[in-house]
Amino acid sequence: MLLEDESVPVHDGPTRHPLVVFGDHRFCAGERLDVRRMSGPHMHSQVELNYVLDGRITYWFDGRRLQISAGQLCLFWGMIPHQVVEVTEPTNFVCLYVPMSVLVNFNSMSSFRDAVFRGGLIEALNPRPPDRDVFLRWREELLSGDPELEQIVRDELVARIRRIARDGWQDLRERSSAIEISRNQDPDRLPRIEKMLRFIAEKALGEISAIDVGLAAGLHPNYAMSIFKKAVGLTINQAITRHRLDTAQSLLISSDLPVAAVAFEAGFGSLSRFYEAFEGRFSTTPAKYRSSFGVAAARPT
Structure with a gap:
């Protein structure tokens, strides 16, 4: 588990935003409670x-x-560049991370899901009195390293997000008193990047290519590939593969599907390509990864 100050940079540059990895894309929790300004x-x-x-x-x-502020519960997609620029002293929070694939499956709550993937900072309008104690407990249990507790938190946390979507929410960007537009913001490029990211999130489990992603944003493929790499730090094909691996990872932990079925459910057309990509990212085989979480062996095909 990584501290927020110990995130692993995948890409960096003088005018770009580093892409970082928390907990290897699993359900996980930030180890710090105190909030610090980010560089x-x-x-x-x-x-x-x-x-x-x-x-x-x-x-x-x-x-x-x-x-x-204190008592607010908010969520957002981490692929939107973000930075803590100011805190009052003292300020503490519970920070939890949920795989993107969870929201992709919210088909019946598409307006909520789409708002998140469009870059909203979503506030729950009906926070519950037990939230403070519950979030602190979820944090402790995710940090405990206990696979059974982690599975329980997964189920409870997904249910809590679904309740936010059902009970009421707002996008804080739409509150004029809370918004200050940066003069350096590119008014044209960022929406295109968001369209491409959203298209990948929705379509990566099917047969899509970098050309399809660019066309979905109304861009020439070569230009799309260029601005995507500059903004995200990954090529379009790398982003597609990453999303498929996120999905495969979730299926390995939460289901007893055979590895071959996991590969194809996650969008890989080739089992050998799946093994190559999975071992390249996780440095282990899918079967060993699954067993490390104490998940029973998959049923035979």
């Missing part, structure tokens, strides 16, 4: 949930300054 914007592939225990956080969020 620069970053991105990560998971959906991030923040429950603010006390104090106030000011985020730079994709060209805007947005504040969340």
Whole structure:
């Protein structure tokens, strides 16, 4: 498990946002409760949930300054560049990370899902009195390293997100008093990047190519590939593969599907390609990865 100050940079540069990895894209929790200013914007592939225990956080969020305060529960997609730029002292929060694939499967709650993938900072309008204690417990259990507890938290946390989608939410970007548009924001390029990321999130489990992703944003494929790599730090094909691996990872942990079925459910057309990509990222085989979580062997085909 990584501390937030120990995130692993995948890409960096003087004018780009580093892509970081938390907990190898699993359900996981930030180890720090105290909130600190960050040296620069970053991105990560998971959906991030923040429950603010006390104090106030000011985020730079994709060209805007947005504040969340004690008692607020918010979530956002980590692929939107974000940075903590100011905190009151003391400020503490619980920070949890959920694989992006969870929201992709919210087909019956498409408006909520789409708002997240369009770059919203989503606030739960009906926070519950037990949330403070529940989020602290989820954090402790995710950090415990106990696979059974992790599975319980997975189920409870997904249910909590579904309740946010059902019970009421708002996008804080739409509150004029909370928004300050950056003069350096590119008004044309960022929506195109968001369209491509959203298309990948929705279609990566099928047969798509980098050309399809570019066309979905109304761009010439070569230009699409160029601006995507500059903004995200990955090629379009790498982003597609990453999403498929996120899905395969979730299926290995949460189901007893045979490895071959996992590969094809996750969008890999070739079993050998799946093994190559999986071992390249996780440095182990899918079967060994599954067994490391204490998951029973898959049923025979």
